[in-house]
Amino acid sequence: MDNFSLKYKTIEDGETSYLDNLYLISHSKNSHKTYKTTIKLFRSFLIEKFSCNEIQLVEKIHNNHIDVYDVLQLFVVHMDKQGIKGNTIRIRFSSIKGYLIHLGVKISTDEVKHTIKIPRVTRLREIPITKEMIVRLLRNAKPKLQVAILVAISTGLRLGELVNLRIIDVDFTTTPTTVYVRGNTTKTRQSRITFLTAETTNALKDYLVRYHKWNEDKKDPLLLEKHIFQAKIKPKKPECFSALGTQNTLGSELLVLIKSIPELAIKNENGRQAIHFHAFRKYFRTIVGNVSGRDFAENLIGHSFYMDTYYQLSDEKKREMYLEVEPLLTISDFKSVETNLKQMNDKYQSLESKLKNLVNYFESHHITVPNIEL
Numbered sequence: 001m002d003n004f005s006l007k008y009k010t011i012e013d014g015e016t017s018y019l020d021n022l023y024l025i026s027h028s029k030n031s032h033k034t035y036k037t038t039i040k041l042f043r044s045f046l047i048e049k050f051s052c053n054e055i056q057l058v059e060k061i062h063n064n065h066i067d068v069y070d071v072l073q074l075f076v077v078h079m080d081k082q083g084i085k086g087n088t089i090r091i092r093f094s095s096i097k098g099y100l101i102h103l104g105v106k107i108s109t110d111e112v113k114h115t116i117k118i119p120r121v122t123r124l125r126e127i128p129i130t131k132e133m134i135v136r137l138l139r140n141a142k143p144k145l146q147v148a149i150l151v152a153i154s155t156g157l158r159l160g161e162l163v164n165l166r167i168i169d170v171d172f173t174t175t176p177t178t179v180y181v182r183g184n185t186t187k188t189r190q191s192r193i194t195f196l197t198a199e200t201t202n203a204l205k206d207y208l209v210r211y212h213k214w215n216e217d218k219k220d221p222l223l224l225e226k227h228i229f230q231a232k233i234k235p236k237k238p239e240c241f242s243a244l245g246t247q248n249t250l251g252s253e254l255l256v257l258i259k260s261i262p263e264l265a266i267k268n269e270n271g272r273q274a275i276h277f278h279a280f281r282k283y284f285r286t287i288v289g290n291v292s293g294r295d296f297a298e299n300l301i302g303h304s305f306y307m308d309t310y311y312q313l314s315d316e317k318k319r320e321m322y323l324e325v326e327p328l329l330t331i332s333d334f335k336s337v338e339t340n341l342k343q344m345n346d347k348y349q350s351l352e353s354k355l356k357n358l359v360n361y362f363e364s365h366h367i368t369v370p371n372i373e374l
Contacts, residue, residue, distance in 0.1 A: 007104040011053050015039055018102045027184065029244055030160070038095045045078050046071075058103050068105055069115045072097065076118055085270075086119040093118060124269035128286070129279050133264060134331050137254075137275070140261060145253045147200075147207040148229055151179075152277055154200040154329055156284035156301035159277040161185050163246040167208065168224035170196070172216065176322055177201040178315070186302055193315060194300045195322045199330050204228075251277065284329070291325040 008014035015036070023032050039054075046052055050071070052060065060066040075096065079089045093116070101107055134153065138146050152162055157179075164185035171178040176195040183191035196204065208214035212226060229250065230241050258264050258275050266274045281301060289297035298305045299313070300322075313321075362368075 006055060006058060008055060011043070011055050014055060014099075014103050018099050021102070026187070026189075028160075028187070034091075035095050035099075038092045039099060041092070042075065042096050042099070045075055049074060049078070054100070054103060058100070058105055061105055068100065068107060069111060072112070073116050076116065080119055086121040090118055090121065126268045126279075126282075127266055127274040129275055129283050131331060133275060134283075136261060136264060137257065138331065141257055142253065143207060144211070144229060145250060145257065147203050148250050149254075149280065150200040150203050150331065151196065152280040153284055153331065154196045155179055155194040156281050156288070156297075157181065157194065158187060158281060158302075159247055159251065160187070160243065161302075162277070163227070163229050163243050163250065165228045166224065167212065167214065167226055167228060170204070170228075172201065172205070174319065176319060176326060177204075178319075181302065188302055188304065190302065192299070192302050193318065195319065197326050197329050199332055287328050288325050291328060292321050296321055 008017065018039075019032055019035055022035055043053055046054060046057055050057065050060075050066065057066065057071065061068050061071075072093065076089060076093055079092060084092075097107060097112065134149070137149060141149060148162065151157065151165075152159075155162075157165075161181055164182070165179070169180045169182065171180070176197065177200075179194050179196060181192050181194060183189050186192070205214075205216065208228070212223060212228075214223060227241050227243075227246070229246055254275070254277065255273065258273060264275055268274050285297050285301055288300060295305065295308075295311050296313075296318075298308070299311060300318075305311075
């Protein structure tokens with residue numbers, strides 16, 4: 001006897017339950033919105049191809065009227081014909097597979113692996129941003145956007161982490177200035193620390209004084225809890241903070257700025273702007289990685305990597321390593337800074353060469369030189 005019964009009677013119940021469960025994992029409103037959009041697209045596809053919604057589909061699959069793997073393959077083909085990129089197809093496919101499982105459909109991972117064909121992901125070249133580009137942006141940006149760009153470049157924060165920063169999350173008493181990234185604001189749900197350059201520290205202090213009436217010598221509890229880049233969504237609700245609203249505002253302001261400077265309105269092969277907030281994060285990762293190694297860079301930006309649980313540094317050591325890379329993360333007058341660094345390095349190498357020659361001379365004349373380390 002068949003005891004089958006639908007887990008959900010309506011599409012609203014099934015969708016809400018699925019999205020709520022996903023939100024429990026990440027607490028990401030962006031992810032929630034993306035999954036919701038994908039379900040809507042899948043529903044339109046089902047109506048067009050099979051004249052049913054997902055609840056009716058579950059029943060048809062159970063009664064062997066439709067094969068779930070055929071449905072999934074047709075959905076992939078449907079997306080491909082619409083010109084959707086391979087990576088997006090993979091993400092949407094995974095979302096819908098999970099959604100159908102949540103609705104009560106049994107799907108075998110092995111069967112999916114051997115049955116469903118998905119387009120390969122094509123990795124396109126991206127144009128790396130340069131300090132010259134950043135300087136041009138900063139010269140033309142409004143104060144809030146200017147500081148946001150500097151903080152992004154100094155810390156490697158994701159835009160979502162950046163907009164969730166509160167004044168209390170920044171410790172100006174340390175050198176360099178320490179930024180505490182709260183776990184509930186990160187993509188990985190792991191807290192961490194990163195740092196600000198002296199240049200960004202000064203710009204941020206000026207911004208806080210101007211926009212938040214901040215006083216470094218006074219510890220106002222209410223003021224410290226304010227979000228640094230808080231955007232007022234509605235004049236009637238001046239205290240209302242929306243992370244997504246602030247994120248959209250900064251992103252839009254950056255896009256408007258870029259489009260106003262033709263030389264900076266360059267696009268990658270995928271047709272997207274080369275300059276965006278995530279590009280600042282990549283810039284930070286590249287600079288820090290080149291100077292201090294991959295592990296330190298990944299640790300600061302909050303990326304997981306092989307054996308990362310065994311990579312542990314004291315906060316003091318992190319500050320020390322950050323100070324080594326700080327000159328290369330400094331934007332204003334960067335040419336003179338880098339020229340000075342090069343001159344110092346050239347002088348060091350010259351002195352090292354002369355010392356080696358001197359030691360060789362002493363040794364060739366049998367003169368003992370104790371305790372000289374090269």
